[in-house]
Amino acid sequence: MPKKNAFYAQSGGVTAVINASACGVIETARKHSDQIGKVYAGHNGIIGALREDMIDTSQESAETIAALRHTPAGAFGSCRYKLKSLEENRAEYERLIEVFKAHDIGYFFYNGGGDSADTCLKVSQLSEKMGYPIQAIHIPKTVDNDLPFTDNCPGFGSVAKYVAVSTKEASLDVASMCESSTKVFILEVMGRHAGWIAAASALAAEEAGDPPHIILFPEVPFHEQDFLARVEQTVKEQGYCVIVASEGAQNPDGALIAGSVTTDAFGHQQLGGVAPTLAALIKHELGYKYHWALADYLQRSARHIASATDVEQAYAVGKAAVEYALAGKNSVMVTIERCAGEDYQWKLGEAPLEKVANIEKKMPSDFITRDGFGITQLARDYLAPLIAGEDYPPYRNGIPQYAKLNKVAVEKTLNTPFDI
Amino acid sequence: MPKKNAFYAQSGGVTAVINASACGVIETARKHSDQIGKVYAGHNGIIGALREDMIDTSQESAETIAALRHTPAGAFGSCRYKLKSLEENRAEYERLIEVFKAHDIGYFFYNGGGDSADTCLKVSQLSEKMGYPIQAIHIPKTVDNDLPFTDNCPGFGSVAKYVAVSTKEASLDVASMCESSTKVFILEVMGRHAGWIAAASALAAEEAGDPPHIILFPEVPFHEQDFLARVEQTVKEQGYCVIVASEGAQNPDGALIAGSVTTDAFGHQQLGGVAPTLAALIKHELGYKYHWALADYLQRSARHIASATDVEQAYAVGKAAVEYALAGKNSVMVTIERCAGEDYQWKLGEAPLEKVANIEKKMPSDFITRDGFGITQLARDYLAPLIAGEDYPPYRNGIPQYAKLNKVAVEKTLNTPFDI
Numbered sequence: 001m002p003k004k005n006a007f008y009a010q011s012g013g014v015t016a017v018i019n020a021s022a023c024g025v026i027e028t029a030r031k032h033s034d035q036i037g038k039v040y041a042g043h044n045g046i047i048g049a050l051r052e053d054m055i056d057t058s059q060e061s062a063e064t065i066a067a068l069r070h071t072p073a074g075a076f077g078s079c080r081y082k083l084k085s086l087e088e089n090r091a092e093y094e095r096l097i098e099v100f101k102a103h104d105i106g107y108f109f110y111n112g113g114g115d116s117a118d119t120c121l122k123v124s125q126l127s128e129k130m131g132y133p134i135q136a137i138h139i140p141k142t143v144d145n146d147l148p149f150t151d152n153c154p155g156f157g158s159v160a161k162y163v164a165v166s167t168k169e170a171s172l173d174v175a176s177m178c179e180s181s182t183k184v185f186i187l188e189v190m191g192r193h194a195g196w197i198a199a200a201s202a203l204a205a206e207e208a209g210d211p212p213h214i215i216l217f218p219e220v221p222f223h224e225q226d227f228l229a230r231v232e233q234t235v236k237e238q239g240y241c242v243i244v245a246s247e248g249a250q251n252p253d254g255a256l257i258a259g260s261v262t263t264d265a266f267g268h269q270q271l272g273g274v275a276p277t278l279a280a281l282i283k284h285e286l287g288y289k290y291h292w293a294l295a296d297y298l299q300r301s302a303r304h305i306a307s308a309t310d311v312e313q314a315y316a317v318g319k320a321a322v323e324y325a326l327a328g329k330n331s332v333m334v335t336i337e338r339c340a341g342e343d344y345q346w347k348l349g350e351a352p353l354e355k356v357a358n359i360e361k362k363m364p365s366d367f368i369t370r371d372g373f374g375i376t377q378l379a380r381d382y383l384a385p386l387i388a389g390e391d392y393p394p395y396r397n398g399i400p401q402y403a404k405l406n407k408v409a410v411e412k413t414l415n416t417p418f419d420i
Numbered sequence: 421m422p423k424k425n426a427f428y429a430q431s432g433g434v435t436a437v438i439n440a441s442a443c444g445v446i447e448t449a450r451k452h453s454d455q456i457g458k459v460y461a462g463h464n465g466i467i468g469a470l471r472e473d474m475i476d477t478s479q480e481s482a483e484t485i486a487a488l489r490h491t492p493a494g495a496f497g498s499c500r501y502k503l504k505s506l507e508e509n510r511a512e513y514e515r516l517i518e519v520f521k522a523h524d525i526g527y528f529f530y531n532g533g534g535d536s537a538d539t540c541l542k543v544s545q546l547s548e549k550m551g552y553p554i555q556a557i558h559i560p561k562t563v564d565n566d567l568p569f570t571d572n573c574p575g576f577g578s579v580a581k582y583v584a585v586s587t588k589e590a591s592l593d594v595a596s597m598c599e600s601s602t603k604v605f606i607l608e609v610m611g612r613h614a615g616w617i618a619a620a621s622a623l624a625a626e627e628a629g630d631p632p633h634i635i636l637f638p639e640v641p642f643h644e645q646d647f648l649a650r651v652e653q654t655v656k657e658q659g660y661c662v663i664v665a666s667e668g669a670q671n672p673d674g675a676l677i678a679g680s681v682t683t684d685a686f687g688h689q690q691l692g693g694v695a696p697t698l699a700a701l702i703k704h705e706l707g708y709k710y711h712w713a714l715a716d717y718l719q720r721s722a723r724h725i726a727s728a729t730d731v732e733q734a735y736a737v738g739k740a741a742v743e744y745a746l747a748g749k750n751s752v753m754v755t756i757e758r759c760a761g762e763d764y765q766w767k768l769g770e771a772p773l774e775k776v777a778n779i780e781k782k783m784p785s786d787f788i789t790r791d792g793f794g795i796t797q798l799a800r801d802y803l804a805p806l807i808a809g810e811d812y813p814p815y816r817n818g819i820p821q822y823a824k825l826n827k828v829a830v831e832k833t834l835n836t837p838f839d840i
Binding site for chain 2: 010013014016044045047071072073074075077078079080081161164165166168169170172173174175176177179180181185187203204206291292293294295296297298300301302303304305307309384387388389390392395397398399400402
């Protein structure tokens with residue numbers, strides 16, 4: 001059987017460790033050069049495949065590929081581009097197969113969230129129908145931790161650690177200032193529909209009464225009076241109050257607390273503004289001086305404070321994707337399974353893509369305290385091991401040294417333009 | 421001569437390394453226990469002295485005091501409370517002297533910025549007039565880097581490192597997304613009147629064209645059309661544009677770009693909102709999709725990514741304050757002096773407090789490029805060594821372990837309430 005090449009692409013919002021998965025894919029493929037040809041990376045994700053715009057990773061040194069392990073964001077470029085359904089735009093899928101055929105690609109490794117799991121599935125199904133079978137393996141990635149069938153998602157552990165560490169540090173700051181100045185601090189974090197990231201802030205607390213004092217989840221309807229009462233009570237008891245709010249926190253009628261809403265290419269709403277809205281409410285109703293922060297991209301790109309567990313798992317799912325492909329598997333997502341027992345141990349598994357696609361995993365209700373403002377011991381036990389361990393990048397002159405790729409383009413053989 | 425006790429207090433906005441200065445003071449005083457009695461720390465800064473509310477640091481173990489070196493924020497509590505002028509409220513100064521006398525305090529170590537240098541001076545002057553001489557030494561601290569006579573201020577190097585690292589990481593994120601999504605990213609950083617912190621973001625750039633592409637300083641009037649033209653040009657050339665904006669950036673008429681303004685106890689305006697204002701402008705005029713972040717307290721409390729140089733200097737100025745006092749000095753601020761030569765070396769010096777108080781050091785004009793959007797090589801040479809080196813705190817279960825004090829109160833001997 002002649003060796004087939006592999007295609008790898010990054011999809012959706014990037015993370016601090018998605019390149020560690022790329023590193024796992026490429027290093028493992030190189031180790032199996034008897035069975036796999038070159039790894040071509042989509043330039044800007046799946047858009048690169050549609051445009052026949054790919055990066056030849058074989059032109060990168062072993063050192064550069066190894067450096068991907070400690071490099072945040074998407075080194076090959078990612079994209080927010082959701083393929084339409086087969087019925088709506090079959091031409092897009094046919095184009096993908098055409099490009100893969102032209103470049104002798106037999107393996108499709110797609111590194112993303114729920115939407116890309118769906119794309120991955122369709123590529124596999126259609127390629128078979130078109131008589132050019134491609135093994136499609138989905139490599140999980142999302143800071144939102146909302147993929148089903150996997151215990152957790154690579155990318156989440158690092159944003160969780162960033163949020164927990166930042167909450168701890170900013171809380172010490174507020175505690176220092178509260179006697180004569182700032183009494184309330186609000187940190188707005190990512191999480192449109194699931195409160196996993198906000199929940200992780202609770203790991204900053206080591207004893208009862210420790211901040212964060214209030215967490216707002218998208219899963220729990222926001223009741224203004226309950227919230228204000230808790231803020232006031234906390235300031236009276238602790239001298240200050242630290243609040244961590246999911247961007248997707250919403251009122252009982254389902255309207256977002258954040259005022260302004262725009263929509264991205266996936267049809268997702270782009271949010272922002274929970275923190276200033278809450279700050280204004282508190283100032284108006286309680287009169288407390290406040291500060292607030294919006295971490296935005298800083299939280300998901302913070303490779304400098306990545307979780308060692310997360311880095312290890314991100315690498316492992318990339319490595320496993322190649323091994324699964326070589327074992328003949330197809331249309332599966334690599335999963336992380338938590339082993340039974342008190343000490344945290346994990347192993348890899350798999351889930352069929354037709355079950356994964358387009359399902360969002362929210363926080364279980366028994367992870368949230370009855371008052372809706374905190375997490376339970378069950379949640380803490382789940383979250384704690386995911387942020388364990390530090391994995392520092394190398395520094396030069398005080399600045400982390402991240403991988404710089406040559407990005408040599410794969411020569412086009414089709415050379416036909418494709419409008420997206 | 422009988423041993424006198426020492427008073428130490430933290431003032432104003434805290435930093436990632438002000439506790440390293442506290443550590444330097446207390447450890448050095450303990451080494452000279454033949455000459456200095458106990459170190460009493462003001463609970464919540466100078467307010468603690470006025471209220472006779474002090475923490476007996478002799479009740480803390482050597483391990484706890486050592487841990488202050490890697491603990492952010494103000495472990496004894498800080499305050500935003502500016503003593504009025506002698507003419508306006510002489511009673512406050514007399515109260516301080518009364519408290520110091522009651523607790524046999526002969527050394528006054530005040531750890532803060534320009535305002536506290538002024539307080540430090542007045543305490544020294546008045547105590548002499550009142551026949552109870554106190555040696556007052558000012559220990560510099562401010563993330564704003566705006567104190568005169570010192571080459572740099574402890575606290576600045578760490579916020580500078582945080583901003584440079586965060587800018588580098590977030591820029592990689594935007595670069596990954598820009599083909600089909602976010603094209604502009606704005607990071608708003610501290611700096612009311614001086615652009616030092618924003619300037620430090622430029623250290624993220626290692627080659628021409630590297631982000632950040634535009635920096636907005638309070639020192640440079642903001643011209644909307646020039647700014648928009650540069651954003652558009654950058655997006656066309658680089659595919660994306662990263663902007664770092666000082667909170668104090670202002671229009672040519674001196675009005676702040678940020679809309680909402682409140683005023684704190686020092687009469688300082690509390691700002692916020694440059695980033696969303698710029699984002700809305702860019703969206704409206706150029707139509708680019710944007711993201712923005714507001715680091716707020718996260719930047720000044722980020723001990724996890726502190727500059728090793730900054731930590732070392734913060735400790736050294738605390739240590740030197742005690743040594744200067746023992747050498748009979750009074751009414752001085754400890755300064756950091758940069759030695760001549762290509763490799764960065766520094767030593768400690770001193771400046772008389774009457775010259776330090778209430779002067780703000782802005783960015784020199786030859787530190788800012790002619791177009792007003794970047795920094796010169798001169799600025800880069802000045803800034804680079806200040807963020808050099810990493811100094812990681814210890815971690816347990818993925819969370820940094822910061823000092824926890826017993827905070828045993830010094831027994832009150834006056835026991836007279838004092839309204840502040």
